[in-house]
Amino acid sequence: MQLYDLNLSGNCYKVRLFLSLIGQQAELTTVNLHAGEHQQADFLAINPRGQVPALVDGELHLGDSQAILVYLARRYANDAWYPQDAVQQGRIAGWLSFAANEVQHGPGSARLGKLFGVPIDQLAVQKKATATLQLLDTQLGNHTWLAQGSQPSIADIAVYPYVALAGDGGIDLAPYAQLNAWFARIRALPGYIDMPGL
Amino acid sequence: MQLYDLNLSGNCYKVRLFLSLIGQQAELTTVNLHAGEHQQADFLAINPRGQVPALVDGELHLGDSQAILVYLARRYANDAWYPQDAVQQGRIAGWLSFAANEVQHGPGSARLGKLFGVPIDQLAVQKKATATLQLLDTQLGNHTWLAQGSQPSIADIAVYPYVALAGDGGIDLAPYAQLNAWFARIRALPGYIDMPGL
Numbered sequence: 001m002q003l004y005d006l007n008l009s010g011n012c013y014k015v016r017l018f019l020s021l022i023g024q025q026a027e028l029t030t031v032n033l034h035a036g037e038h039q040q041a042d043f044l045a046i047n048p049r050g051q052v053p054a055l056v057d058g059e060l061h062l063g064d065s066q067a068i069l070v071y072l073a074r075r076y077a078n079d080a081w082y083p084q085d086a087v088q089q090g091r092i093a094g095w096l097s098f099a100a101n102e103v104q105h106g107p108g109s110a111r112l113g114k115l116f117g118v119p120i121d122q123l124a125v126q127k128k129a130t131a132t133l134q135l136l137d138t139q140l141g142n143h144t145w146l147a148q149g150s151q152p153s154i155a156d157i158a159v160y161p162y163v164a165l166a167g168d169g170g171i172d173l174a175p176y177a178q179l180n181a182w183f184a185r186i187r188a189l190p191g192y193i194d195m196p197g198l
Numbered sequence: 199m200q201l202y203d204l205n206l207s208g209n210c211y212k213v214r215l216f217l218s219l220i221g222q223q224a225e226l227t228t229v230n231l232h233a234g235e236h237q238q239a240d241f242l243a244i245n246p247r248g249q250v251p252a253l254v255d256g257e258l259h260l261g262d263s264q265a266i267l268v269y270l271a272r273r274y275a276n277d278a279w280y281p282q283d284a285v286q287q288g289r290i291a292g293w294l295s296f297a298a299n300e301v302q303h304g305p306g307s308a309r310l311g312k313l314f315g316v317p318i319d320q321l322a323v324q325k326k327a328t329a330t331l332q333l334l335d336t337q338l339g340n341h342t343w344l345a346q347g348s349q350p351s352i353a354d355i356a357v358y359p360y361v362a363l364a365g366d367g368g369i370d371l372a373p374y375a376q377l378n379a380w381f382a383r384i385r386a387l388p389g390y391i392d393m394p395g396l
Contacts, residue, residue: 048333060285064292071288087258090269093294094262100295101302135246
């Protein structure tokens, strides 16, 4: 397997973290976004969305961090990471959407603006980020893991990075007790690895 | 099954359309967003994200249109709508993220601004929408259905509504020949139903 990667991307970290948790390895290739490598024809042939991460596994070319988690879980991991029953798959799909929508456009965007200087309406984004963190804190007050199973699933891995990196976007995580307890549970998983900023 | 619904929401239509395609029925309850019903405690108990659609099926409360498609496909539909193999599930998950991210924040947001007067940076959104439509047009030049199978999947149903409704956001769909051909294929499916604006 080859993972097209960027060290500081939370979406790439999501995949590196999951690979480590399930004991799988991928060869990493750094994509230089500053040099525009993600918009060059050879990368767009791998991922037409022009984003990292992207995974190549045999004939398969797959972009999107959520999609890569689903693929890796289904192909290489214990079923507990992505159980096969309809209720669990539905719940997990809801958190994958939440990661692509509220988390990406809340704490993810706040970090893009603050850390990388991307022009962003910080007031609107901070409001979205706060609502996102509050919702998660409430959910995690009632459940050990996001998708309500007795074990972590790819839902937790999809949501964790940009939430845990919210400090990079100028957001104080200290008030969210349940979130911090969940961070600690994730960090205690066998095979857990970190990234810069965590 | 009960579907908490709004006639003009493309995300609700997504679920109504899929239910019709698989020959299932749900009792519809209209949520009055103008009156703030989606922020009231009894609705938040069903969907903490405070969004429509939300599905209640026995004990299950499930928000998020993508999540509801996954659940319904897995529970009630022919496997072709959401095949069980890792490659197809990975590819479909990528399009579900694309629906929650690029489609929702591109043509979906353009429509919110134009049709419902939500304050939005129309220039940025139109740029995002154009990139989204171009990517889809290219993909559909090479594939009959989005996830590359020989039959439609929930990927097509997740992406279709806000793309087909792009005209409501002031976007001209005429230049996208492959997109229009795909619209025609979807509209020819047995059980297809329309919504206002299509």
